[in-house]
Amino acid sequence: MRAIFSLMTLVLIALPPVAVVLSGNALATTDMPAQAATCLACHSAATSAASGAPQLAGQQATYLQKQLQQFKNGQRGAAVSDVKGQQMAAMAATLSADDINSLARYFSKQQAEVITSSADAALLDQGRRQYIGSCGACHGAKAEGNMAFNAPALSMLSADYITLQLQHFKTGLRGKDKADKPGRQMALFSRNLSEQDMQAVAAYIGAGMP
Numbered sequence: 373m374r375a376i377f378s379l380m381t382l383v384l385i386a387l388p389p390v391a392v393v394l395s396g397n398a399l400a401t402t403d404m405p406a407q408a409a410t411c412l413a414c415h416s417a418a419t420s421a422a423s424g425a426p427q428l429a430g431q432q433a434t435y436l437q438k439q440l441q442q443f444k445n446g447q448r449g450a451a452v453s454d455v456k457g458q459q460m461a462a463m464a465a466t467l468s469a470d471d472i473n474s475l476a477r478y479f480s481k482q483q484a485e486v487i488t489s490s491a492d493a494a495l496l497d498q499g500r501r502q503y504i505g506s507c508g509a510c511h512g513a514k515a516e517g518n519m520a521f522n523a524p525a526l527s528m529l530s531a532d533y534i535t536l537q538l539q540h541f542k543t544g545l546r547g548k549d550k551a552d553k554p555g556r557q558m559a560l561f562s563r564n565l566s567e568q569d570m571q572a573v574a575a576y577i578g579a580g581m582p
């Protein structure tokens with residue numbers, strides 16, 4: 373744990389401040405599982421840019437549960453090249469099945485803070501067309517997610533995190549295991565995306581889908 377936090381401090385010091393706009397409600401502290409404060413050291417709206425950890429507030433509970441199980445069983449975050457995933461896998465290893473359920477339930481009920489980054493108008497326009505054409509059918513018109521397709525919300529995620537995950541699906545760091553049907557489905561959709569497509573669609577979602 374101490375190693376993780378000193379690493380985090382390094383990350384926080386090394387990164388230049390990013391221009392982000394924060395707004396919205398603070399997380400409720402009633403019914404907060406004991407570990408949630410630890411999670412928020414990396415996963416809050418204020419810390420997520422520096423840590424590379426996505427906001428969990430407002431995410432679909434079953435999706436959060438599935439990811440935590442996958443970090444624990446090695447389907448996500450096991451590869452040496454997946455530096456961020458490995459950090460999270462070390463955290464997930466300490467969680468019991470009950471912890472996973474209560475943390476997933478807790479974060480899904482919180483309201484995400486709006487974090488928006490700015491981007492070039494032409495890139496946003498390309499991203500918008502891409503989102504409507506190839507993502508919205510599963511992830512929802514407002515990127516709110518749709519569990520009928522096992523598709524998580526994307527609206528609270530940063531452009532950098534989205535780009536990294538699309539690259540991971542494309543290179544097989546996520547969505548490779550035969551038993552992981554939702555992951556395999558997403559991996560299939562990432563295959564047609566060029567690096568430029570990924571940057572554009574991630575910039576569009578990260579900018580709050582203007």
Ligand code: HEC
Pocket residue numbers: 376377380407408410411412413414415423424425426428431436437439440456457459460463467475536
């Ligand atoms: C040291 C920082 C750190 C801490 C503490 C931490 N995480 Fe993470 N977590 C990350 C990073 C970084 C990622 C992104 C990994 C990647 O890029 O695949 C992540 C990813 C996740 C994901 C996947 C989310 C998604 O949208 O796919 C879940 C769920 C998660 N963490 C839950 C938790 C919970 C619950 C806790 C507390 C018990 C916690 N994390 C503590 C750094 C952290």
Ligand code: HEC
Pocket residue numbers: 426438502503506507508509510511521522523524526529533534537538546547554555557558561565573574
């Ligand atoms: C056929 C339905 C489908 C389509 C189309 C689709 N996705 Fe997904 N996506 C999924 C599913 C299912 C998951 C969850 C995978 C898992 O459980 O690991 C996912 C996961 C993701 C994630 C990971 C989120 C996180 O919190 O880590 C990102 C980012 C993403 N999709 C972006 C996109 C983008 C951008 C597009 C359009 C270019 C797109 N998806 C098109 C079904 C889809």
